[in-house]
Amino acid sequence: MASLSVADGGASVPQRRHLVTEVPGPRSRALATRRAAAVAAGVAGTLPVFVDRAGGGILLDVDGNAFVDLGSGIAVTSVGNAAPEVVRAVRSQAGRFTHTCFMVTPYEEYVEVCEELARLTPGGHDKRSVLVNSGAEAVENAVKVARRATGRDAVVVLDHAYHGRTNLTMAMTAKAMPYKTGFGPFAGEVYRVPASYPLRDPAGLTGAQAAARATAMIDAQVGADQVACVVVEPILGEGGFVVPAAGFLPALATWCRDRGVLLVADEVQTGFARTGDWFACDDEGVVPDLVATAKGIAGGLPLGAVTGRAELMDAVHVGGLGGTYGGNPVACAAALATLRTYRDLDLVAAARRIGALVHDRLTDVAARTPAVAQVRGRGAMQAVELVRPGTLEPDPAAARRVAQECSRRGVLVLTCGTYGNVLRLLPPLVISVELLDDALDVLAAALVEDVTPG
Structure with missing residues (x-):
């Protein structure tokens, strides 16, 4: 497969997943305490860390942990975070x-x-x-x-x-x-x-x-x-x-x-x-x-x-x-x-390549994971719907657990769905093949370990 566009945004942020503390780390926990005392409780949160810098497909938190960003600020930073131009x-x-x-x-x-x-x-x-x-x-x-x-x-x-x-x-x-x-x-x-x-x-x-x-x-x-x-x-x-x-x-x-x-x-x-x-x-x-x-x-x-x-x-x-x-x-x-x-950077074509890579990887996981009801999407907008095996009953708890486990391992994955049972992937269109593959390894492991019987 041809290389995806390589992220050059935020050049000071190395494009690799790397954890140096538990998640969340001590500085993020301290900031979470301040947040609770100052920010309205109705404002939700997904990744339990505070970002210090971001570039391309990486979010770097205040404790020095580097997370692969498969959310792009909910499809906002498609050209990469801190894109140079x-x-x-x-x-x-x-x-x-x-x-x-x-x-x-x-x-x-x-x-x-x-x-x-x-x-x-x-x-x-x-x-x-x-x-x-x-x-x-x-x-x-x-x-x-x-x-x-x-x-x-x-x-x-x-x-x-x-x-x-x-x-x-x-x-x-x-x-x-x-x-x-x-x-x-x-x-x-x-x-x-x-x-x-x-x-x-x-x-x-x-x-x-x-x-x-x-x-x-x-x-x-x-x-x-x-x-x-x-x-x-x-x-x-x-x-x-x-x-x-x-x-x-x-x-x-x-x-x-x-x-x-x-x-x-x-x-x-x-x-x-x-x-x-x-x-x-x-x-x-x-x-x-x-x-x-x-x-x-x-x-x-x-x-x-x-x-x-x-x-x-x-x-x-x-x-x-x-x-x-x-x-x-x-x-x-x-x-x-x-x-x-x-x-x-011809990011329209990049989105198609991302879609093909993600769909192939997740379809392979789905074949081994009865709780995956469907892998779907188009381009760099892909999703996995989780259900109780053998049914179409939504399993939102499984989606939450998988997303949380991905966060613990250094990958940001979002959930969605009317029933809360869908994992959604919105990677930056400039993400490299290597970084995306690494993130998908984490997601695949989290899925198989969480929702596969035995």
């Missing part, structure tokens, strides 16, 4: 000016990011963008645009969806705990229909049939003429990295187009080379009306966007879109450098 761009822009508010005094970098989004997002039509601060804000603004452009109110989302933590996006999110419990009442006119979940759907259900199941529910329970938009993650993220059956998204797109309903692609986690295409919708040639992006756009700085058909985006009255920090100049500079890095 991103660091240079941030330093340069911060030295020029850090903020003016684009709505008060505009600057070229904001315009240039919007031009890049018009070139990269699916479809060759005329496009416009608005820049915001986060994925949730991007989704919320996409709904605003859709409602204004169509004059309709209803928003349709899928089972297992995750769209954010604002009031509207909590309503759009499927999973109650920890995202919604105790935080209602939520925004209205949000309706949920079944997604395509091949592992848990009736045997033989095709993508087109799964789409027909969803759209029949919209027709019967909402009415297509009331629907402003259908919002979909092309691959369900927090819901379990669920890849829909082939044909599901195209059929949904056709239904929307035929009824004047806008199709909004939430590409917050799937966008920017993560799945082996610039955007996950590209895999089946689906062209959404509006695309929400964030995470991998700016190499770790907070930035999100809505990009859509010009006539839709321009249907909003002047002043109806924007925000004080949206499209911050330093974040825009980081985004432009990040996009150059994707191109210069």
Whole structure:
């Protein structure tokens, strides 16, 4: 197999796993005590250490332990942590000016990011963008645009969806705990229909049939003429990295187009080379009306966007879109450098190579591990769903144990899923074959030791 792109980001951070203390070490434990006294208890934590430096695919903690990062800050640092071109761009822009508010005094970098989004997002039509601060804000603004452009109110989302933590996006999110419990009442006119979940759907259900199941529910329970938009993650993220059956998204797109309903692609986690295409919708040639992006756009700085058909985006009255920090100049500079890095290192191809390597390794483990119900994903967005052997009953405790054991051995692995039973892998696209192989050795051992009988 050809070498993946080698991480040169954070050159002072050696690209190898190395533990010098127990996990967590003494300095991390001391900081955890301070955290408990100062940080709200509702803020979760995954890796029980505090990071001192990070570069490429390595996180270095305050005790000197080096962890392989298979999370990328939840698909954010896809170009590697502290990617050199991103660091240079941030330093340069911060030295020029850090903020003016684009709505008060505009600057070229904001315009240039919007031009890049018009070139990269699916479809060759005329496009416009608005820049915001986060994925949730991007989704919320996409709904605003859709409602204004169509004059309709209803928003349709899928089972297992995750769209954010604002009031509207909590309503759009499927999973109650920890995202919604105790935080209602939520925004209205949000309706949920079944997604395509091949592992848990009736045997033989095709993508087109799964789409027909969803759209029949919209027709019967909402009415297509009331629907402003259908919002979909092309691959369900927090819901379990669920890849829909082939044909599901195209059929949904056709239904929307035929009824004047806008199709909004939430590409917050799937966008920017993560799945082996610039955007996950590209895999089946689906062209959404509006695309929400964030995470991998700016190499770790907070930035999100809505990009859509010009006539839709321009249907909003002047002043109806924007925000004080949206499209911050330093974040825009980081985004432009990040996009150059994707191109210069051909990270779209790298994501495909990562996907092939991870899928092959995990499929081999699955053949020896009855608790692995499915290995799935696309590109560098891969997952393992764990169940009680011989059933499809989710086993979230096993997923937690495996992730914790990986952490103890120096590898960061995230969990997800509506049932909390999915291990998700989001390695930086610049990770080396050697580092990725080492991390997969750890994960494979943790899986086999934890969930294989005997």
